[in-house]
Amino acid sequence: MLEVRHLNKRYANGVKALDDIDVRLAPGVFGLLGPNGAGKSSLMRTLATLQLPDSGSIRLDGVDVLAHPDEARKRIGYLPQEFGLYPHVSAQAMLEQFALYKGVGPARARRDLAHHLLQQVNLYDARERHLGGFSGGMRQRLGIAQALIGDPALLIIDEPTAGLDPGERMRLQNLLAELAGERVVLLSTHIVEDVQALATEVGVMRAGRLVRRGRPADLLGELRGRVWSGRQNAGDPLDPDRHVISRRVLGGVQHVRVLADACPGPGFHAADADLDDVFFTAIGTH
Amino acid sequence: MCAAASYGDIRALLRFEFGYHFRRPVFWVVLGIFALLGFADAYSNGSRGNAFFFINSPSQIFQTTIWYGLFSVLAATAFVAESCVRDARVGIESLILATPVSKFRYFGLRFLAAFLVGLLAFSGYLPGMIAGSLMPGLSPYAIGPFRADAYVASYLLITLPNLCVVSAFAFALAAPSRSMVVAYAGAIVLVMIYIAAMLLVGVEQLDYDMLDLWSLADPFAYFALESQTLAWTVHQHNTLMPELSGRLLANRALWLTLAAGAWLFTYRRFDMRPERRDGKPARTPAQPPAGGALASRAPPPAGRASTWSLLWSATCFETSMVLRSRVFLMLTACGLVSLFFAAAGSRSFEHSDPSTDILIHTASMYFDYVLFAIIVVYAAELMWRDRDVGIASVLQATPAPSWLFVLSRLGALFAVITLNLLMCMAVLAVYQVTQGYYRFEPGLSAFMLFAVNGPYFYFIAVLAVFLHVAVRHKYAAIALLLLIALLQIPLDAMGLHHKILHFGESGDIGYSPMNGFGGLLNGYFWYVAYWAAVCGVLVVLACLLWPRGAVRPRVWRDASRRSRLLLAGGALAICAAGGWIVYNTAVLNPFEPPGKDLTGAQFERLFKRYEHLPMPVVVDTRVAVDMHPSQQRFVAHGRYVLENRSGRPLTEVHVATYMNLRLTRLDLEGARLIEAHPQWGYYIYRLATPLPPGARTEMTFVTRSDAPRGFRNQSDSDDLPLFAANDVVGNGSALYSPFILPVIGYTRLVEHQEAWKRAKLGLPPLQAAQGGAPGGPQRPHFVSHVVWGAADVTVSTDADQTPVASGHELKRWQQGGRNYLRVRSEGPHAGVFTLYSARYRQQVLEDAALPVELFHHPAHAGNAAFMGQQLAGLADFYRKRFGAAPFDRLRLVEFAYYPGMVFWDSGTLGLPEALAWKARRDAAGEDAIVGWLGYLLGHAWWEGRIIAAEAPGSLVIRESLSAYATNLYRREMHGRERFLQIKQGQMRDFFRALGRVDFAEPALADVGNEVLIARYKGQMMLELIEAQIGQPALLAAIRQFLDTHSGADRPYATLAGLRDAILAHSPDALRPRIHALFHDVVSYRHEVVSATLSPGQAGAYRLALQVRTRRLVAQGLGRQIDSAMDFPLPVDIRDESGRTLLRTTVAPGQHALDIAVTGRPHSVVLDPDAVFPSADRSGLARRVMPATAVRAGL
Incomplete structure (x- = not known):
């Protein structure tokens, strides 16, 4: 359960990125829609402990995310909108390294976990290839895989299908659909089709505020x-x-x-x- | 319309590029760095006032500019390389290259703009340098007239071409690779090559063949400039402008051509179609594996990794990322090669064999630049890689503790440093094998590299990591790192020498093959502990400051309890180690006691007024010296018999002692102490009853040195030696009697001769002692209180060491667990002796005409036999030329290098371990051995027979005769050709050294303590005289001079006496000219202007020669005035094989010769035997040209 209470954030240039965001999210996929500059990424980064709000609170399964970021990170998987990967490292090695950063051990356990996740995201056959040769979709799937390490209670995924071809987008949607289970998946996008396919609940942000929220059927x-x-x-x-x-x-x-x-x-x-x-x-x- | 639009487009493109660069902080950072560097360097050098060398002289400006050029690679990489990498890095390349922009506008203009911006940023050094040299309070001896033309010329000839070269190569590396790391690696390789070249050419002795090679091969033109200014005098260094000619012109032309070629090659190869730039088909991204049912098994069970396994795994990952990269492999390969060449430079340290200690010393000079640069580059790469790749936010959102990121990267840096040091060990061992040297000493190698030289680099790595985390700006962190590393320069200029202020510095300790580290490690490791504590705190702070997104940690408030404890513990460790260091260096031992310079100046200031007071002389010395090497101290009980030779009654006796010497007791018959200055070692005793002329009295005394307590702040920058000249060391002690026994009366030994130093220390100009005046021929030179007399010396040392002393050995025995030796000597300088103690191996050559004993370090047995044979041969040679030896046997003794002196008392020659004992056994090394042995033997020979007077020129007697006699021996030992090479090398070395002296070259008759002039100029003048009057006449003159003063106490010998003896054996016509050689500062410059051949009669040839002969008289700091040639100049006419067809002479004043030659001449050589001292010998030889070719203008 993710509880966000009266979250506010104003940047130094005066832009109000988060304006009294107040939401409780149960396990399931929450699709966050909004135009560019609505504040989606700011909310994502704040939930991922990468920036502090001006006021408000965030609790994840009872853990105060702002007061105990180290503890919170154990429960969070994060995939930002733009990210890079070491080009001369294989997918297997990169995933093992992420597992290391998430405290998984020993080495054999990391290896086995990497194998499992690569299979889960359908990259097992490409596990020894260097990441520099991966397509956009493959990179996104690897990004999902690293976010799943540690079985996080909260998955934060920012614009996962941006720039993917239809085939890749469908594969990724299928993958994301499998992920919800007992965790909260916060999926940010401005592609309505993604939300339609995946989300059990939808929110719309505009100018830092959550202006709509509800189940798709109810909003419709x-x-x-x-x-x-x-x-x-x-x-x-x-x-x-x-x-x-x-x-x-x-x-x-x-x-x-x-x-x-x-x-x-x-x-x-x-x-x-x-x-x-x-x-x-x-x-x-x- | 098109041209106008095109011009406008070009302006707009350039304006954009300039604006882009000027908006980047890195431009201002680089500009600031160079401005600060130029200022601090100029101000620091100007404050120190390095003798008469103007820091703003043209040659110095050129040299400094070249040095800064090494750092210009930073500017070139920061701007030129960045401009090649920028678009690919941000992902905009495809957008731009899809437009119709031409290659010239895209690539060419961008390079031009980046080059100009880099030039502008680098040029910050110029106003800094000028401002630094205009600051008030600088030494007047260091600042010359402002030469705007010198700044302009150096900028055009050095700065601009050098930056063109480094920019072109940065472009050539960055454009195809699209990698800043590749560009930085290229810069490091350039520095590697440069440092290796410097070491190859030579640090102490130059390899002139290497100098010729590198004057072209060096891209920064340092060696080209060195070639041009090699023989310049100080005056010329201060006034002449280096010319764009000769090797400098060739160097500039070569490297600008290479740079242009590299640039054009890269430019032409650059393809404006990104997908085919490398000539390969477009790379297809890997196809995703076939879709199928997604695995839905539960993840395998996994536990938590332990802290150590986390750290280990993360560090291995980071290290493997570095080590596997092509750039690192390239750096490693180049490093291996460069280190090997650097090792070859070890021979320049007195022709040393490639022993481990000297190779490490050479390698440390290499690492100071190269490993430092590697750490700077890789620290930045490791700390900013995640941000550059775009993975930083993902990693920062993981639960990995911040310390894991810091320590794993630090561990990777440490691994890089360790690998380099290990690589060094391996390369040096390989080099030793290639030189046939098999005493590897891996333990010493590892210790010196890792424990002595290594810690600094690990500290720098920690500092680099901390700065990148704390400053959060890549280039600002690099700039700050460089500033902190260079902070020593201004701190030293301000007199802040304490190592506690210089980051990472752990003290200067030297390694002695005989004495190891000599107890210096104690203090050294306390400094290491101190800086390790500082670095520990920096590491903790870096972990606390590690960023998580945009969140700025609050260091103390957010720190865990463990972190706070670590910080507190680190602070405590810093205080403890720092406190202990301060206690040792400022309480237990005086901090920054006055060094040699200040002590001598103050001594002279206080006591020179007593110089002309009549004092007794020592006619008999009896002393027992107990040396305690294990405790590093000695005590001497002695007795002087003093005699009044002043001709008037003496009422006072003044006693002086060397610095660090304690006079604990002194009893003088019938005298009482009336004035004591223990701080300066000067005591005045008044005799109750005046001592009549001719009368004698006895003085007994006890002197001692104290065992060292704790450790001192050792620094290269202050004037304090590692060990004082009268310190007893653990193994290899040499105690010189004037430093351990009282001196009677004021001594001129302490006086500074250099005019600039006297002025800087507030001393009046030096008044030289004149012949006939008080202090003239009636006082012995150098150690003036000891005259012809006798000495009875007993020396004892520890049971595991052998005492050695000069004189006739009376007895050796053991007593009370100690070894004893008693010797006796009589004659001139009998009261001047040197005592040695070490764990020696002894060799004896009894069957030589004069028995030779060698006392040497066991590890140096390799050269000992050769040295013994050569010494015996030299002694035989001297006996045949100069009469019987004044001693009954010769001893050659080795000692630790600290005193920086050599000794020759009464046939016991003391040669430090760094000279000859470990010289290579190649031609140059063996010649160096012979040179030192001949030099010392000559000194012992003359001073065993005569006493020189305290008068100007007296030093020339022993120095020039020793050097001349050694060359006579060389002439007999080698063939003509080999000897000629040696002579020419000596001449080159002399004139090169002359350009770096801190005094105005005196005439031989005016020499004070200028050993360089007395020895080498004196030798060259004697050889010139020999060429005029013949060797038999010169040798007869020398023998006559020796015979006049041998066996006689007074009158003491003077240079005038030697001169007059030579004149007496010279033809009348030559006497005035030979006389002038002693009183003018003379050198020569000759040149064959043309040599034209035409057919002669009866199959012979006619050779028409035009020559220019110049006799140069130097004034001041080397301003040379032409004067009439004095002696005939020999000319060799040679055939194609080099055989001399005819030797003739050019008479003084003659400029043209018409010579008939049988046999076809090929070349003409002036001064074929190299007897005329010439700084520039480049014009002495010329090929003969047929007259027809000359007329045709060929």
């Missing part, structure tokens, strides 16, 4: 019957009286989705709400 239920889809010419201006959720131009035609309690006008028809709608309504300005 809030928009049931209120989403309308229509078309107009690409160059035509949008009606400012309408609450436009999103617009997309395809083949010279604007496809517009609007939030309204009733049909906004001719050319619009009711549409099933999806998580994109939830995301855009959460972050959109009125």
Whole structure:
């Protein structure tokens, strides 16, 4: 169980990265959505003990993360959005080194654990290859593997599928789906499809605040019957009286989705709400 | 339109690049480092006032600039290499190279901008250097006129080309590899080669062949400049501007060409298509393994790793990352080769054999630069690698304790240092084998490397790690590390010599083959303990300060109880060790007692007013000296018989003692002590009844030295020797009687001769004793209170050592568990003797005409037999040339090198272990042995027969005659060619040394204590005279001079007497010119301007010679004035095989010769026997050219 109480953080340049974040997370996958600069990574780094908030508290299974970071790290697996690996080291050796840093011993145990994790992330056959030759997806899977060392209670994964091809993304989604179990998986992304596939609960951040939170079905239920889809010419201006959720131009035609309690006008028809709608309504300005 | 746009684009690109570099802190850090270096160096040197050498003279500016050039690799790597690596490192390369930018604009302009920025940053040294030399309070002898042209010339000829070279090579390394580590490694390899070259060329003795080679092969032009200025006088060093000519021009041209070639080669090879840059097909990332069912087994059970296994595994990982890298392998390979060449430089230390101690000494000079640079580079690499790779945040989020990150990286650094030291051991052993030397001494090698030289590097590694953690900026940490390491320079300039202030310094200890470390290790290891405690605290602090993301640890508040205890314990250890050190170096022993210079100055200041007071002389000495080597002390009980030879009644007797000597008792018949200055060793006794002229009286005394207590602060920077000249050491003691017995009257032994030193110490200009004036020919030279007399000496030592003394051996015996020896001597200097004690091996050559006894260190038996044979041969040679020996047997005694002196009393020659005993048995080494033996034997021969007067030039008598006689022996021993090589080498060495003296070269007749002039110039003048009057005449003159003064107490001999004897044996026409050789400072410079051949009559040839002959008279510090040539100059006409077809002479004033030669001439050589002392012999030989070729302009 992860309890985050009234977490605040303002950077030196005045940006409020965390604005009274207050959330309790039970075991399962929590998908954290938000645009760039919403504060997702700041929250991730704070939970990973890599930066201190200005105020607030964090408890993980009863451990005060801010007061006892060393103890907390034993329970956390962290995979940042951008990370590197030693290019001339094999996957096996790198994983064993991570196991070492997580206090696993003796050497044989580290080796066996590395073998197990490599199998789990489907990199066993590549275990002796140098990391410099790994594809993006392989690197991400190795990153997941190192985060799993020590069977952490909290997995913090920041933008895991960014930059991956569809095949790799699917493989990674499948992997992440297996991971929840009895742990909290905090998955940050701005790819709604990832959340849709994996998350048991979703949160949306905007400008440091958690503006939406709930199970996907519940969030979608809030928009049931209120989403309308229509078309107009690409160059035509949008009606400012309408609450436009999103617009997309395809083949010279604007496809517009609007939030309204009733049909906004001719050319619009009711549409099933999806998580994109939830995301855009959460972050959109009125 | 296109050209204007192109120019504008170029400006914009350059502006961007400049802005990029100027916004980086590293630019300002590098600029600041060099500005500070230039300032501190100039100010420090100017404050010390190193004699007459202007620190801002043109040649000094050039030399300093070259030295800074070594550090310019830092600037080149920081900017040029970075500009090649930058885009790949941040991941923007593909974006840029996908644009239509040309290679010139992308690569060429970027290099240009980086080069200019690096040049600008490095140029910080220039204002620093200028500012440092303009500071108030500098020694006036060290600062010359401001020479703006020298700064400009050095910048254009040295700075600019050197930075071009290092930048081009940094570019050549960084561009293809995209690695800063490769670039830094290349810089280290450059430094390796450079240091090895310096050692190969020679530290104490130059290998001139190597100098010729390296004057071209050295990219920084140090040796090229050395070649040009080799024979410059001090005046020339201070005034002349080095020229872009000869080897300097060749060097600059060669290296700029190589640099341009390397740059062009790299530039052309650079491919603007990233995927094919290395000529290989694009690398396909490894395909992921086939997908399948994910394993879902539970992870295998695993426990917690123990602390030690964590640390061990992590350290092994970090170490393997370093050792497996190609860069490290390259560094290791280059290091092996460089170390081997550095070992070869050991021969320059008095032609020493490759014994372990001398090889380690050479290697330590190499490591001071190279290993230090390796630590700096790898510390930065280890501490910043994770951030550079992008894995830092992942690792910092793990539960690994911070100490694991710190200690594992520190362990890797320690492993690198240890590996280098082990590698050194192996390389040095291999070198010994290649030289046929098989006494490996692995224990000594390991001890010297790891326990003596090694700790400093481990301390630096700790400091480096701490600074990187604490400062959190890579280049700022490096800069701070360099500053702390160089802090000794300004601290020494401020007189803060204490090792407790110099990071990592553990004291200067020397190794003696005879005496080992001589008790110096005690203090040394306390300093090691002190700095180890400091480093322990630094390690704990580094662990506490290790970053976790952006979280800044609060050192004390966040520290665990264990960390706090460790910190407290470390602080306590620092206080304990530091306190013990301070107690020993400042309470138990005086801290920074006045060194030799200050002591001598104060002595002169206080007591010179007594110089001309009449004093009695010692006519008989009886002394018993008990040496206690195991306790490092001695006590002497003695009796002088004093005689009044002053011609007037004496009312006072003044007694002086050498520094460190305690006079515990002195009884003078009928006298009482009226004034005592024990701090300076001067005592005044008043006689109740004046001693009449001719009368005698007795003085008994007890002198002693104290056993050392604790340890002292030993430093290279202060003026205190490791061991005083009158210290008894554990094995290999040599006690010189004036240093252990009282001296009667004021002694000029302590006076500083150098004008600059006298001025710096506040002393008036020196008044030389003049012949006929008080203190003239009536006083003996050097040890003026001892005259023709007798000495009876009994010396005892420990049971395991053998005492040796000069004089006729009366008796040896054992008593009370000690060994005794009694000797007696009579004649000149009988009261001056040296006592030796060591665990000797003894050899005797009884069948020589003059028996020879050798007392040597058992490990040096290899050369002992050769030395004995040579000494016997020399003695026979001297006997045939100069008459019977003044002693009945010869002794050759070895002792520890500390006194820095040689001895020759009454046929007992004392030669320290560092000279001859361990010389290589190659041609140069054997010649060096002969040189020392002949030199000492000559001294013993003359001083056994005559007493020189205390007058200017007296030193020349024994020095020049010894050197001349030794060369006569060499001439007989070697063939002409070999002897000529030796002579030319002597001449080169002399003029090179002359350019580094701290006095104005005096004429022979004015020599005070300038041994260099007395010995080598005197020898060369005698050989020049011999060439004019013939050897029989010169030898007859010398014999006459000796016969005049042999067996006579007074009048004492003077150089004027030797001169007059020579003149008496010279033709009338030559006398004025020979007379001038003693009174002018003369050298020569001759040159063959042209040698033109044309057919002669009857198959012979006509040779037309144009020559320029110059006699140079030096004034002051070497300002040379042309004067008329004095003697005929021999000329050899040689054929192609080198055989002399004809020898003729160039008369004084003659410049052209027309010579008929039978046989086709090939070359012309002036002064073929090298009898004219010449600093520059480059123009003496010339090939003969056919007249037709000359007319055709060929």
